Amino acid sequence: MTQLLLFNVTNGLIIGAFYVLMALGLSLILNLSNVINFAHGGFLVIGGYIAYTITPYVGFWGALLIAPLATAVIGLIVERLLIRPLYGRDPLYSLLLTFGLAFLIEDGTRFIWGAQGKPVTVPAVLAQPLSYEFFFITGYRLFMVAMVIISVTLLFVLLRYTRLGIRIRAGTLDLETVSAMGINVRMLRSFNFAVGIFLAGLSGVLAAGQLGLEPTMGTGLLMPSFIAIIVGGVGSLPGTLIGGLLIGVASGVTAVFAPAASEAIMYVLMAVILLLRPRGLLGEEGMMT
Amino acid sequence: MSVLSNPIDRRVILKSAAAVGVLQVASPFVISARGETPIRIGMVDPLTGVYAAVAQNEVAGAKLAVEEINAKGGVLGRPIELLVEDSANDVGTGVQKTRKLIERDQASFIIGDVNSGIAQAMAQVTAEKKVLHIVSGGHTDGITGKDCKWNVYRVCNTTRMEANSVSELLVNKYGKKWHFITPDYAFGHTLQQACADNLKKLGGTVTGNELAPLGTNDFSAYLIKARAANPDVLILLPQGSDMVNCLKQIVQFGIDKQIHIAGTQQELESLEALPPEARIGIWMFEWYWKQENNARLAQFVADVRKRTGGKVPTARTWFGYTSVYSFALVANREKTLDALKLAQALGDFELPDEVKLQPNKVYYRRGDHQLMTSAFVGQAVSKGESDPEDLFRVDSIVAGDNTAPAVSETGCTLQWPA
Numbered sequence: 001m002t003q004l005l006l007f008n009v010t011n012g013l014i015i016g017a018f019y020v021l022m023a024l025g026l027s028l029i030l031n032l033s034n035v036i037n038f039a040h041g042g043f044l045v046i047g048g049y050i051a052y053t054i055t056p057y058v059g060f061w062g063a064l065l066i067a068p069l070a071t072a073v074i075g076l077i078v079e080r081l082l083i084r085p086l087y088g089r090d091p092l093y094s095l096l097l098t099f100g101l102a103f104l105i106e107d108g109t110r111f112i113w114g115a116q117g118k119p120v121t122v123p124a125v126l127a128q129p130l131s132y133e134f135f136f137i138t139g140y141r142l143f144m145v146a147m148v149i150i151s152v153t154l155l156f157v158l159l160r161y162t163r164l165g166i167r168i169r170a171g172t173l174d175l176e177t178v179s180a181m182g183i184n185v186r187m188l189r190s191f192n193f194a195v196g197i198f199l200a201g202l203s204g205v206l207a208a209g210q211l212g213l214e215p216t217m218g219t220g221l222l223m224p225s226f227i228a229i230i231v232g233g234v235g236s237l238p239g240t241l242i243g244g245l246l247i248g249v250a251s252g253v254t255a256v257f258a259p260a261a262s263e264a265i266m267y268v269l270m271a272v273i274l275l276l277r278p279r280g281l282l283g284e285e286g287m288m289t
Numbered sequence: 290m291s292v293l294s295n296p297i298d299r300r301v302i303l304k305s306a307a308a309v310g311v312l313q314v315a316s317p318f319v320i321s322a323r324g325e326t327p328i329r330i331g332m333v334d335p336l337t338g339v340y341a342a343v344a345q346n347e348v349a350g351a352k353l354a355v356e357e358i359n360a361k362g363g364v365l366g367r368p369i370e371l372l373v374e375d376s377a378n379d380v381g382t383g384v385q386k387t388r389k390l391i392e393r394d395q396a397s398f399i400i401g402d403v404n405s406g407i408a409q410a411m412a413q414v415t416a417e418k419k420v421l422h423i424v425s426g427g428h429t430d431g432i433t434g435k436d437c438k439w440n441v442y443r444v445c446n447t448t449r450m451e452a453n454s455v456s457e458l459l460v461n462k463y464g465k466k467w468h469f470i471t472p473d474y475a476f477g478h479t480l481q482q483a484c485a486d487n488l489k490k491l492g493g494t495v496t497g498n499e500l501a502p503l504g505t506n507d508f509s510a511y512l513i514k515a516r517a518a519n520p521d522v523l524i525l526l527p528q529g530s531d532m533v534n535c536l537k538q539i540v541q542f543g544i545d546k547q548i549h550i551a552g553t554q555q556e557l558e559s560l561e562a563l564p565p566e567a568r569i570g571i572w573m574f575e576w577y578w579k580q581e582n583n584a585r586l587a588q589f590v591a592d593v594r595k596r597t598g599g600k601v602p603t604a605r606t607w608f609g610y611t612s613v614y615s616f617a618l619v620a621n622r623e624k625t626l627d628a629l630k631l632a633q634a635l636g637d638f639e640l641p642d643e644v645k646l647q648p649n650k651v652y653y654r655r656g657d658h659q660l661m662t663s664a665f666v667g668q669a670v671s672k673g674e675s676d677p678e679d680l681f682r683v684d685s686i687v688a689g690d691n692t693a694p695a696v697s698e699t700g701c702t703l704q705w706p707a
Contacts, residue, residue, distance in 0.1 A: 007513050015507055107337065115341035117533055117562025122541075127566075129543045135516065136509050138541045210541070211506055212533030212562050216339050220506045255510030260473060260500050262510060 007136065008252040014141050016248020017148040018203065020241050022221060023228035024155060025199030027240040030229065031172040032192045034091045035083060038098040040225065041218025042105030043197050047071040047204025048213045049109055052118050060123050068201035075197025079190055087189070102218075109215040117214035126209075144206050151199065152241060158195075159237070168192050172235060224251075227266045231273050233283020242281055327370040328363070328626065330355070330613060331390030333401035333411060334425070338378030339504065339529050340403045342558045343605045347425050348373055349597055350609030351400060358617045365620060371613070372396060376407050383407035387414045396420070397626050400612045403605075405429035405476045412441045419706065421628045421635075423615060425608040428554070429475040430483075430699070433659035437701035440632050442615070442658040444608045446575055447699075448476060450692040451553040452483035454573045454664030457491060462571070463549040464521025465493030470511055470535060472527040473500040480526050480553060496520040501527060501535075508535045509542070516544060525552040525570070532559045540567040555669065557603040560680040565671040568680055574665040576604040576647065577683055579676075586646045601678045607646065611660075614644045615653070629706065649688035656696030658703070661689030 022044065029037050051067035058066060082101070086093045121127075126139035159165035167188055171178045179185045204218070211217055224247060232243025247266045255262040273280060332351055334344035355371045363369055372394055376383035383402055390396040391414070399415050399422045402408045408427030415422035416438045424432050424443040428451070433443045446454075459467075467488055471477040477500070485495050496518040499511035505527070515523055523544065525535055532555075539545055555572030578590050578601045589610075593602040602610075615635065620626060623634045636655030645651040649663045664687045673679035 004513065004517060008510055011509050011513065015509070110337070110341060115336075115345050116558050117342065117530060119562055119564045121564040121566070127541050129541070132543075135542045135544065136513055140541060210534075210537060212530040212537065214339075214530050214533075214562065215341070216530065220504050252510055256514070259511060259514075260502065263502055 004256055005253065007134070008256050009249055010134075011136050012249035012252020013245060014137070014145055014248070015252060016245035017145045018206070019221075019224045019228050019248055020244030021148045021151060021199055021206070022203045023225040023232075023240045023244050024152065024237060025196035025203070026225050027196075027229050027232075027234075027237055028155075028168075028199075029193055029196040031235050031237075032168055032175070033083075033087065033094075033189050035086075035094040035098065035193075036091060037196070038095065038222070039078075039101040039105060040098075040196075040200050041222035042102045042109075043071055043075060043200035044204035044207065044218040044221065045109055045213075045215060046074060046105060047201030048120075048208035048217060049113050049118070049204075050201070051205040051208060052113075052120055052213055055120075064202075064205055067205045068198045071201025071204065072194045072198040075200075076190060076194045079193040083193070084186070084189075106215045106219075113215075115215065117212040120208045120213050122209040140209055144210075147202070147206060151202065155195075155199075155237070164188075164191065224266060227270050230270050230280055233280025235284050236280070236282040239280055239282030327368045328365070328398075329370050329372055329390075329394055329396040330616065331387070331394060331396030331399045332371060332373045332425075332609075333376045333383055333386045333390070333399070333407070334373070335378035335383075335403055335407070336373070336375040339531075340378055342562075343426065343529070343556065343603070344403050346558065346603050346605035347400075347403065347609035347612075349593065350602065350606035350611075351425075351613045352609075353592060353596060353606075354610045354613035354617070358613070364617050365624060365626070369613075369617065376402050376404070378404055378407070380404075380407050380410045384410050384414055387411045388418075391415070391418045391420055397628075398422075398616045400425050400609070402427055405432070406474065408432055409436060409475075412436070412438055416440055419628050421616065421631050423612040425612045426605060427476075428480070430479045431475070433657045433699065433701060435700035437657055437699075437703055439703050439705045440628055442632075442635055442653055442660070444611050444615070444660050444662070445604075446554075446662065446664065446689075447659060447693070448480035448553075449483040449694055450659075450664065450689065451573055451575075452480060452487055453692040453694070454666055454687050455551070455553055455571065456484060456487035458666060459522055459524075459551050459571060460488065460491045460493055463551065465491070466496050466520040467493060467522050467524050468496045468515045468518050468520035468548075469498040469524045469526060470508065470515065471498055471500050472531060473502050476528075477526050484524060484526075484553065501531065503531065505531055506534055508538050512539065512542060512544060516548065520548060522549045522551055525550065526554075528554065528556070529559065530562075533562045536563055536567045536569070540569070545569055555681070556605070557601070557678070557680065558605070560669055561678065568669045568671045570669050572667070572669060572681075574604055574667070574681055574683070575662065576607040577665045577681060578602050579679055580647065580683070580686075583646070585643050589646055601676070611640065611644060615640070618644070633705075648686055649690075651689065654693070654696065656703075657699045657701040659689075659693060659699075661693060663688055664692050 026040050047067050050070050051063040055063045122140050129135040129138050228244035232239030250265050251262045254265040336344050359368050374386035403426040405427035408424045422441045426445050428448050430447045471481040551571040560568050619634050635653050639652040647663050651662050665683045666685050667683040670680050670682050
């Protein structure tokens with residue numbers, strides 16, 4: 001039993017790491033632009049499909065870099081044409097817009113690539129378990145965790161030590177003052193949105209290696225990411241990081257005792273956190289007003 | 290105010306243009322047919338959502354049947370018209386679309402749905418409205434079991450037929466200790482129960498049953514438990530993208546090298562979505578496009594390929610095709626559209642060779658309205674040798690009469706209207 005528990009904690013951490021990657025993108029966009037991006041799962045799917053399409057030409061490693069970038073470019077266009085006009089308005093507008101956009105993307109991918117899933121093969125070096133005992137730790141899953149660590153590190157360096165990053169963080173706290181100081185807030189938001197969508201695209205490429213690549217792939221991954229943000233605290237990226245890992249482990253451990261509740265436990269966790277500490281673990285009070 | 294001084298506003302034009310655009314998207318797909326008063330067939334299937342791929346194939350099969358039937362003179366001398374509606378994999382939507390097809394579009398016959406839950410809910414509506422209904426692709430036992438209805442027939446197998454087609458083979462070939470991964474809804478529950486019952490009769494044991502919610506992405510927690518139980522066979526019952534996720538992860542974890550992987554229902558749509566290394570295991574297909582010495586089948590495959598950009602028909606294509614043909618053939622034979630008369634005539638109705646496209650006798654059983662269709666038992670193949678879509682090696686084709694339980698065991702008692 002102890003072994004089973006240990007297995008599932010490790011396994012939960014691996015799954016949680018993936019939620020983190022997706023939730024960080026969501027969180028970035030939410031924090032600076034007050035946009036609850038329901039189309040994030042859609043962008044994840046776009047990333048996966050682009051990778052699938054270009055892999056025959058550029059290989060898995062090429063696709064790993066190019067597909068998220070291409071997704072970010074699509075994200076930029078969407079931000080410029082659809083989301084920017086709604087910045088001044090109630091967040092409900094952009095929520096409804098991205099909600100509709102999610103359906104559009106799902107049907108769009110179905111139209112272009114077909115309803116039937118596409119076979120994605122990961123490089124043979126990664127597609128092996130590392131040991132007989134810990135069979136669930138495969139090269140690919142470790143690679144996913146490594147990608148998450150690298151992305152998170154780069155993101156924190158960007159936000160902490162670069163001028164752009166500091167402006168984004170300042171904008172999160174008080175956009176009006178940042179704007180009054182002569183900083184181009186539009187550019188800042190566009191860049192920030194693109195970074196968020198890049199992370200969604202990267203999640204998509206990584207997910208396609210493990211899950212079936214089909215137009216609804218993003219749907220099931222979106223909710224855990226939202227929960228990660230709420231548990232961790234809106235407005236706090238480290239909070240999102242902890243939130244993602246926490247729900248991954250909670251869901252993994254629950255699967256040992258009551259598999260049917262392994263999804264519900266995330267919501268229970270969220271409800272408990274909201275009751276005891278409405279701002280989330282590391283969130284600041286009044287972020288979402 | 291003169292007419293000229295009140296030109297049509299630009300916005301009005303834009304709005305009407307948009308409205309026309311929306312209308313084209315919103316109105317159902319219609320195969321236009323010649324003649325004055327076409328007979329309408331309503332089809333409800335989840336064209337969007339996780340079952341979109343299989344649903345679209347059912348529609349493709351139905352469309353082909355409509356074309357063929359119209360070319361041969363239609364039904365009762367009238368052309369037939371297929372109206373397709375999207376249930377969006379949602380029970381409420383499916384029911385609403387069924388009502389619309391019957392009440393507004395005056396459909397004489399209803400087909401659908403892939404999702405067992407929606408199919409059952411639709412059957413309530415068609416029974417209330419007294420319209421002949423063929424369930425094309427929902428497998429849960431109740432439809433032709435305890436919830437059977439005088440007006441409802443089914444083309445695809447029941448879950449018990451699926452379980453019966455492979456259970457003995459799996460015990461003989463792989464062993465008596467089975468562990469299940471089961472989708473946690475009606476279809477999975479009845480299928481798992483049927484397999485477990487068979488296993489018990491054959492003297493085997495169930496080491497565990499992992500109930501995975503529909504739409505599970507990550508199966509690792511279930512796989513950790515399954516491997517710890519050390520069974521001879523891991524039986525996978527999920528379908529669609531869940532099946533794809535599960536098999537992909539099993540192969541990456543190397544579990545297929547320690548435990549035999551098998552299941553009941555497998556579909557070409559799923560095998561094609563898997564990378565070659567994950568196309569493994571013993572399964573049953575409900576129909577397969579490649580069979581020896583069948584010229585009519587070769588023609589059917591060619592006709593489907595012409596319409597789908599080269600994709601072969603799957604079991605789902607055949608379900609849609611057979612559903613439309615069953616209605617047309619029986620209506621032409623009985624020379625009526627009366628639902629009650631047609632429902633009575635379909636009992637014991639045998640599909641002709643040009644429609645059944647398989648060996649063995651294929652007929653609707655009078656007692657429970659279930660089509661006695663064959664099970665194609667065999668093995669998944671990583672790469673098609675003669676054709677990239679030939680991903681299944683059929684070892685035996687078992688007649689429906691040999692997989693279906695007796696009518697008395699199905700729990701079906703048909704109540705005919707007075």
